[in-house]
Amino acid sequence: MQSILELRHLKTLQALREAGNLLRAATLLNVTQSALSHQIKLLEDHHGLPLFERKSTPLRFTPAGERLLQLADQVLPQVANTERDLARLVQGVAGQLRIAVECHTCFDWLMPAMDVFRGRWPEVELDIVSGFQADPIGLLYSHKADVAIVADIDDSESVSYHPLFRFEIVALIAKDHALAGRDYLAAEDFASDTLITYPVADDMLDIVRQVLKPAGVEAAARRTTELTVAMLQLVASKRGIATLPVWAAQNYLNRDYVLAKRITADGLTGKLYAACLPELSEKSYLMDFVTTIRESSYLNLQSIELL
Numbered sequence: 001m002q003s004i005l006e007l008r009h010l011k012t013l014q015a016l017r018e019a020g021n022l023l024r025a026a027t028l029l030n031v032t033q034s035a036l037s038h039q040i041k042l043l044e045d046h047h048g049l050p051l052f053e054r055k056s057t058p059l060r061f062t063p064a065g066e067r068l069l070q071l072a073d074q075v076l077p078q079v080a081n082t083e084r085d086l087a088r089l090v091q092g093v094a095g096q097l098r099i100a101v102e103c104h105t106c107f108d109w110l111m112p113a114m115d116v117f118r119g120r121w122p123e124v125e126l127d128i129v130s131g132f133q134a135d136p137i138g139l140l141y142s143h144k145a146d147v148a149i150v151a152d153i154d155d156s157e158s159v160s161y162h163p164l165f166r167f168e169i170v171a172l173i174a175k176d177h178a179l180a181g182r183d184y185l186a187a188e189d190f191a192s193d194t195l196i197t198y199p200v201a202d203d204m205l206d207i208v209r210q211v212l213k214p215a216g217v218e219a220a221a222r223r224t225t226e227l228t229v230a231m232l233q234l235v236a237s238k239r240g241i242a243t244l245p246v247w248a249a250q251n252y253l254n255r256d257y258v259l260a261k262r263i264t265a266d267g268l269t270g271k272l273y274a275a276c277l278p279e280l281s282e283k284s285y286l287m288d289f290v291t292t293i294r295e296s297s298y299l300n301l302q303s304i305e306l307l
Contacts (some may be wrong), residue, residue, distance in 0.1 A: 004042070004043070004046050005068075009043055011029065011039065014076065016052065017061070019298075020058055020202060022036055027306050028208070030306070042048030047064065049070065050062050064157055084120065087285070095283065097125070097126050097127070098130040098147070099114075099128050099148075100144075101134035101149040102135075102136050102148070103151065105228065106149050108248060109247065109293075109300060109301055113296040116292050121288065124285045129144065134200065146277075147274055149275075150273055150277040151270055151272060157275075162290045163306075163307030164297070164306075164307060165272060165298065166272075166304065166307055167246065168268065168269055168270045169245055169246075169269065170243065170249065170261060171185045171207075171270075177238060179261065182261060183265075184263065184265055184267075185241075185261050186264060187211050189295070190212060190217060190219045194222065194240030194241070195219035196240040196242040197242070197243070198226065199224040199226060205243075206268060232252050243272065246303040273307075274289075
């Protein structure tokens with residue numbers, strides 16, 4: 001029997017195992033769900049065996065699927081290592097990535113991604129530029145940082161932007177807050193309460209930039225804190241409303257410490273990009289760093305969507 005098995009099939013099965021369902025696996029592989037389903041069906045038809053149990057939650061692989069996964073786990077790391085070795089031969093092994101962030105909550109997903117990347121590229125020195133950076137793009141130009149994690153694309157800047165993911169931002173209120181029974185909060189709901197934020201400019205706050213300012217609404221009062229835990233303590237004691245990415249508040253929500261509400265009926269979303277100078281974009285380790293962030297974050301943060 002002629003084999004049709006390709007590396008992409010093995011990658012598909014690994015993605016399916018890691019993502020847990022067809023939709024998330026398709027997103028991880030940057031293909032449509034129908035294309036992924038078609039690819040799996042062709043493989044099943046060729047071998048005459050199902051590869052996983054339909055409608056199983058969590059997803060369960062058949063013995064045939066498990067056997068192909070064993071092959072994938074053996075072969076794909078060797079292929080990836082060989083490709084990195086070839087890139088090292090072409091571009092050299094030395095390099096550094098100093099990372100600047102303008103997001104207080106980015107470390108929740110950035111640190112695990114950096115750990116994965118270190119295992120893939122031990123020769124590349126990784127470091128985080130200390131502290132919150134109000135102008136991370138400026139650090140690229142002054143060569144004080146190599147990568148900047150930013151929330152917006154500025155076409156006037158001479159840098160390359162690599163899409164990472166989008167995420168939902170929720171309003172966090174006390175469990176006995178007057179708005180606890182609402183399905184979502186509108187801009188007007190912030191007019192009678194204190195808005196608790198990190199100490200950053202308004203143009204860096206999605207709640208202000210995307211919701212309050214367009215509606216001509218200002219919060220009754222403002223309060224800032226550097227620490228997420230302090231922010232949630234203020235919320236729990238009914239000192240105001242905070243807005244955070246779902247992942248940043250998930251531990252507090254799991255403990256029933258505060259309540260999360262959608263912001264507007266459609267929800268409030270933010271985006272993140274990795275920015276660098278154009279010449280760095282040509283480096284294999286930079287592209288692999290971006291890929292590592294996307295894969296690691298997508299698998300570890302269930303509330304995000306890849307860009």
